[in-house]
Amino acid sequence: MTFSIVAHCPLTGQLGVAVSTAVPAVGSICPYVKPGVGAVSTQAWVNPYLAIEALQRMERGEPGQAALEAVLAGDEARGLRQIGLVDARGRAASWSGELCTDWFGHLVDDHFAVQGNMLVSEATISSMAAAYREAASRDLAERLLLAMEAGQAAGGDKRGRQSASLTVYGEEDYALLDLRVDEHPDPVAELRRIHGVARLQLTPFVAGMPRKKGPAVAPPAEVIRMLLEPPARRPGGGGRTPEPLDLVRDLLGIDLPPERLAENLAAFARILEEIGTLRNLDLTDIHPSVVFDPTAPYRREPHA
Amino acid sequence: MSLPLWAQPIEALAPRIRAKALSPVELTQACLDRVAQVDDRLLSFICLAPDALEQARRAEAEIARGEWRSPLHGIPLGIKDNYLTADMPTTAGTTAPGIAFPLRDSAAVARLRRAGAVLIGKTRTHEFAWGNVTPPVRNPWALDRVPSGSSGGSGAAVAAGLCAAAMGSDTGGSIRMPAAACGVVGLKATFGRVSRDGIVPHSWSLDHAGPLTRSVADAALLMNVLAGYDPADPACRDEPVPDYRAALDQPINGLRLGVCRNHFFDDNQEDVQRAVEAALHDLARQGATVVDFTIPNLAYGLAAIFAIELASSTAYHDVSLREGRVQHYTADVRQLVEIGRFVTGPDYLKAEQVRAVLMEDFRRALDRVDVILGPTTPITAWKIGEWTARIGDRDESVLAASWRFTFPYNLTGLPAISVPCGFDRHGLPIGLQIAGRPFDEATVLRVAHAYERTHEWKERAPAL
Numbered sequence: 001m002t003f004s005i006v007a008h009c010p011l012t013g014q015l016g017v018a019v020s021t022a023v024p025a026v027g028s029i030c031p032y033v034k035p036g037v038g039a040v041s042t043q044a045w046v047n048p049y050l051a052i053e054a055l056q057r058m059e060r061g062e063p064g065q066a067a068l069e070a071v072l073a074g075d076e077a078r079g080l081r082q083i084g085l086v087d088a089r090g091r092a093a094s095w096s097g098e099l100c101t102d103w104f105g106h107l108v109d110d111h112f113a114v115q116g117n118m119l120v121s122e123a124t125i126s127s128m129a130a131a132y133r134e135a136a137s138r139d140l141a142e143r144l145l146l147a148m149e150a151g152q153a154a155g156g157d158k159r160g161r162q163s164a165s166l167t168v169y170g171e172e173d174y175a176l177l178d179l180r181v182d183e184h185p186d187p188v189a190e191l192r193r194i195h196g197v198a199r200l201q202l203t204p205f206v207a208g209m210p211r212k213k214g215p216a217v218a219p220p221a222e223v224i225r226m227l228l229e230p231p232a233r234r235p236g237g238g239g240r241t242p243e244p245l246d247l248v249r250d251l252l253g254i255d256l257p258p259e260r261l262a263e264n265l266a267a268f269a270r271i272l273e274e275i276g277t278l279r280n281l282d283l284t285d286i287h288p289s290v291v292f293d294p295t296a297p298y299r300r301e302p303h304a
Numbered sequence: 305m306s307l308p309l310w311a312q313p314i315e316a317l318a319p320r321i322r323a324k325a326l327s328p329v330e331l332t333q334a335c336l337d338r339v340a341q342v343d344d345r346l347l348s349f350i351c352l353a354p355d356a357l358e359q360a361r362r363a364e365a366e367i368a369r370g371e372w373r374s375p376l377h378g379i380p381l382g383i384k385d386n387y388l389t390a391d392m393p394t395t396a397g398t399t400a401p402g403i404a405f406p407l408r409d410s411a412a413v414a415r416l417r418r419a420g421a422v423l424i425g426k427t428r429t430h431e432f433a434w435g436n437v438t439p440p441v442r443n444p445w446a447l448d449r450v451p452s453g454s455s456g457g458s459g460a461a462v463a464a465g466l467c468a469a470a471m472g473s474d475t476g477g478s479i480r481m482p483a484a485a486c487g488v489v490g491l492k493a494t495f496g497r498v499s500r501d502g503i504v505p506h507s508w509s510l511d512h513a514g515p516l517t518r519s520v521a522d523a524a525l526l527m528n529v530l531a532g533y534d535p536a537d538p539a540c541r542d543e544p545v546p547d548y549r550a551a552l553d554q555p556i557n558g559l560r561l562g563v564c565r566n567h568f569f570d571d572n573q574e575d576v577q578r579a580v581e582a583a584l585h586d587l588a589r590q591g592a593t594v595v596d597f598t599i600p601n602l603a604y605g606l607a608a609i610f611a612i613e614l615a616s617s618t619a620y621h622d623v624s625l626r627e628g629r630v631q632h633y634t635a636d637v638r639q640l641v642e643i644g645r646f647v648t649g650p651d652y653l654k655a656e657q658v659r660a661v662l663m664e665d666f667r668r669a670l671d672r673v674d675v676i677l678g679p680t681t682p683i684t685a686w687k688i689g690e691w692t693a694r695i696g697d698r699d700e701s702v703l704a705a706s707w708r709f710t711f712p713y714n715l716t717g718l719p720a721i722s723v724p725c726g727f728d729r730h731g732l733p734i735g736l737q738i739a740g741r742p743f744d745e746a747t748v749l750r751v752a753h754a755y756e757r758t759h760e761w762k763e764r765a766p767a768l
Binding site: 253265268 | 509603604606607608610625626639651655656658660663
């Protein structure tokens, strides 16, 4: 019912999960990340405790594969589960229970694992893996997104689309990025759009947040300035889409309440009928009666 | 002379003042008494000069010393309240807080003072000269009707004999419309003829200054004082100033009187149409030739003046708009100032192109004729509070109808006068408009005078 990728970035140490499914709010159900420990996606007929316990084991030093085997051993219904994980040293592992719905399967590589069930075909996870590998020079969030886009393009969940999420942790105990599309007709595309806005407006703010090692500081002044603006005026835009009346107000340069603006537009309608006759005239060859006169300031002599 | 002092034209008063047979103090007192008697009903003055009698005494003393200055010496005049004055506050008809005008004399007021006139007060204007009603002023011919506007205070005051003449300003007809509605003479001189320095701007390229008077000769007497170059008004032109009074009495035989048969004759109240046709007939009988023509491009005139007037006025009121002071303007003016923002830059310039076309069309017409005649307005004074007027078998918006014949001369800048030409079935005055070539006020005045002499309209006064 889901396709996901768990990954570790060998360059930055970041850990992340991206996942999409045809159930609402996948970001609240499947992904689990603990910075410096590991990243997990628990899916199919979800048992959250598999992810929670696997992270506890990895935190105690168990490698990813061992942690996965240990938690599955305690789950009688493991045939219904699918779980992919990666530890903080990049050791990935994945499990797809034999009772998952077709197509299901996984692909494990150094530093990442992709897995899915109830998919259109195997092409989803192989495309995800290929896209992830190909984007080795990009940051983790971008690589995860590219993998999800490739997976979606290759078919994705055979029931359709509904939600997606992208979670990335660095060294801090808070997420660098935790984006959710909880209910949307095209959740991966929407995740991409939100990431485009968050990258410009949220990432600089998170980058200025206090850190475990180091003094608590205020966000940079330019970030504060940006966030004091309404979203539509920030780089990347977003927020409420400006309505036509807002645009008219901007165009007019006077801030009138909508009802007053509507009254004025109605009053202007009759005048516009007249002015409309000008708009239809061909006056190309007519010099307007306004004539620029550079000598005007020199003529201001008192009359003799 | 049986007329009371306050009802007499300047041309009758001035020689007697000069001859010391009439005291400016007595004349000013007669006007002030008249104000006290009727202006609680007319509401034409917003402010009276506390020193009016002092000004009159000064004039009397000067004349007694042989220092007679001009035919306006000792003559009581009213000044529209959008002309700055050094001794009286200027409001431009607004009560919006945060708007104040300097205490200094506008160029026209300074000229009138130098000519020895007694400035007895400020006459009411429609707020910022934007409108044709001039509340709360009433029409002296029918107190339940508007004096028109925006120089409605001046029109009502002169018609009712509260002052011998008054100044007006005219952006789309604001001198001529109230002159027609109140049964007085109103002259909008050529753009650039009378300085507008110190007049609160409405639309820079449309605003004109001029007098409202009880006779054509009086208009000539005021023009002799008002006309002339002033570098303080960037639009003012350094053109020779003739003696307007001297040219008045020449006969008009041989003159070609143009009648633009479209636009000006399309939709007039029946009585207006009849009075104007009769006036044309009267003038033709004096040996003038009537020449009909058409200017089809007048169909675009309303669009052009809307675009120019709205855009200009909104530019002038820009700070008041941004700072929210317009919310204290009267509703009609506030809306006009706000909707000026809807006029685009290209609309404005196309309007200026149409204006150039119309200027050329009128020039061609004025190659063939000496003046152009027609009604000043298609309707006579309408009832206060009414927004439509009956024309034939339908109701038309007074806002659209009232300035239809006056605004072409604001667009073209040509001199235009309104002179009374009779009364309608309700006893309301009708105006005849006569326009001429640029800076040819003399011919305009001459034709107006020739018409005025053949009738006794100006002897009639409203019963108050």
